[in-house]
Amino acid sequence: MSKQVKYLLEESEMPTAWYNVQADFATPLPPVIHPGTGKPIGPDDMASLFPMDIIMQEAAVGPYAGRFIDIPEEVYDIYRLWRPTPLIRARRLEKALDTPAHIYFKHEGASPVGSHKPNTAVPQAYYNKRAGTKRLATETGAGQWGSSVAFAAGYFGLEAKVYMVNISYQQKPYRRMMMEAYGANIVASPSQDTAAGRRFLAEDPNHTGSLGIAISEAIEDTVTTPHTKYAIGSVFNHVLLHQTIIGEEALRQMEKAGEYPDVVIGCVGGGSNFGGVALPFVRDKLKEGKTTRIIAVEPTAAPSLTKGIYTYDFGDTAQTTPLVKMYTLGSAFIPAPIHAGGLRYHAMAPILCKLYDEGVIEAVAVQQNPVFAAAVQFARTEAIIPAPESAHAIHIAIDEALKAKASGEKKVILFNLSGHGHFDMTGYQMYFAGQLEDYEYPVEEVHKAIAGLPKVMA
Numbered sequence: 215m216s217k218q219v220k221y222l223l224e225e226s227e228m229p230t231a232w233y234n235v236q237a238d239f240a241t242p243l244p245p246v247i248h249p250g251t252g253k254p255i256g257p258d259d260m261a262s263l264f265p266m267d268i269i270m271q272e273a274a275v276g277p278y279a280g281r282f283i284d285i286p287e288e289v290y291d292i293y294r295l296w297r298p299t300p301l302i303r304a305r306r307l308e309k310a311l312d313t314p315a316h317i318y319f320k321h322e323g324a325s326p327v328g329s330h331k332p333n334t335a336v337p338q339a340y341y342n343k344r345a346g347t348k349r350l351a352t353e354t355g356a357g358q359w360g361s362s363v364a365f366a367a368g369y370f371g372l373e374a375k376v377y378m379v380n381i382s383y384q385q386k387p388y389r390r391m392m393m394e395a396y397g398a399n400i401v402a403s404p405s406q407d408t409a410a411g412r413r414f415l416a417e418d419p420n421h422t423g424s425l426g427i428a429i430s431e432a433i434e435d436t437v438t439t440p441h442t443k444y445a446i447g448s449v450f451n452h453v454l455l456h457q458t459i460i461g462e463e464a465l466r467q468m469e470k471a472g473e474y475p476d477v478v479i480g481c482v483g484g485g486s487n488f489g490g491v492a493l494p495f496v497r498d499k500l501k502e503g504k505t506t507r508i509i510a511v512e513p514t515a516a517p518s519l520t521k522g523i524y525t526y527d528f529g530d531t532a533q534t535t536p537l538v539k540m541y542t543l544g545s546a547f548i549p550a551p552i553h554a555g556g557l558r559y560h561a562m563a564p565i566l567c568k569l570y571d572e573g574v575i576e577a578v579a580v581q582q583n584p585v586f587a588a589a590v591q592f593a594r595t596e597a598i599i600p601a602p603e604s605a606h607a608i609h610i611a612i613d614e615a616l617k618a619k620a621s622g623e624k625k626v627i628l629f630n631l632s633g634h635g636h637f638d639m640t641g642y643q644m645y646f647a648g649q650l651e652d653y654e655y656p657v658e659e660v661h662k663a664i665a666g667l668p669k670v671m672a
């Protein structure tokens with residue numbers, strides 16, 4: 215039996231708990247602030263959006279204050295459809311690069327919807343079902359998250375309504391059909407279905423939309439529709455918590471392979487797949503004195519960590535959410551239409567922002583043409599067509615492997631392949647036709663956007 219098949223059959227690598235990094239923080243995360251009162255929000259302020267288990271996981275309180283949080287049996291059972299995901303050594307890529315580095319990747323594209331996102335969609339649907347929710351509202355950018363919610367909601371007998379960023383709705387009809395196949399309702403955002411959507415459409419009837427606008431619509435839908443709660447695919451602490459299953463598995467699998475990574479790499483949009491693979495290694499760094507380099511890779515078109523400012527901002531464009539301290543480009547940010555749709559968010563997960571601020575993790579921004587070059591090199595060596603988002607991580611993994619070659623170091627590199635790119639072939643087509651533009655978000659725009667935000671004295 216090949217090693218990989220054996221891995222798939224062995225459940226011992228699949229952890230039974232998520233890792234709560236908040237338990238290991240020396241100082242707590244900055245409080246989330248109510249924009250009206252200027253005071254920290256409490257659980258009741260979130261109760262219209264989320265079930266209480268999710269709220270407590272978000273704040274890491276009550277039964278969710280410990281370092282390890284047991285995965286509910288019903289969730290574990292569904293995870294087992296595709297977990298543990300394979301950890302693969304990219305030997306053919308190593309050979310093509312002629313590098314002494316060992317390159318490993320975690321293949322989250324092996325999930326039914328093709329990315330890491332069901333790792334959190336399933337527990338979110340589960341906790342909602344248990345709390346009596348009948349319907350979930352959510353937004354989606356490239357469609358990976360919408361597909362995951364559609365799939366998970368269906369498993370627990372919940373209705374799902376998905377607000378899909380208009381440009382992706384146009385560019386990715388198959389993602390839309392996939393969500394419909396799983397039984398969800400989809401609408402292009404901005405839509406006529408919410409007051410926020412109608413407002414943006416009045417400004418521009420052909421609005422391409424943004425994740426921030428779609429979030430505003432999904433939140434409005436949630437608070438105005440009975441028995442409805444909101445599901446979010448990234449940024450939030452509870453999402454990163456659920457995603458830590460990636461890194462917990464990777465730790466066990468690397469140990470089996472007899473290696474420990476010198477470098478851990480992931481792409482970042484809102485930060486969930488990167489947080490998922492990285493946080494267990496952050497634990498080793500904080501608690502065991504490991505010196506692992508942990509690198510977040512973002513697009514130059516949406517460079518929240520490398521060019522953003524660490525300050526309080528809204529999570530959405532209509533400025534309806536509480537204020538959260540994040541590295542942000544400003545909530546009014548409308549991103550350039552790059553093909554890594556999942557990386558076009560204006561801010562970043564607060565957990566990652568804190569770790570970046572404290573120098574525990576690093577960040578780098580890359581242009582989309584070299585990203586697609588890396589994607590193609592990976593496809594031609596390792597046979598998997600990566601999502602354009604994931605290819606950001608591949609790009610830096612290749613750079614690190616080439617640096618190892620130049621210095622003769624035997625470096626061990628681990629990156630997260632957050633998803634496959636089967637629904638992203640338009641981006642590949644444009645790359646092959648030489649039609650992809652590189653974008654660099656101007657730093658002056660960030661300062662302008664930040665100037666308009668409310669001041670928080672926390």
Ligand SMILES: *Cc1c(COP(=O)(O)O)cnc(C)c1O
Nearest residue numbers: 358448483484485486487556633
């Ligand atoms: C959504 C998505 C991302 C970006 O979101 P994160 O929360 O930063 O992980 C990256 N890769 C894929 C394949 C995605 O679907």
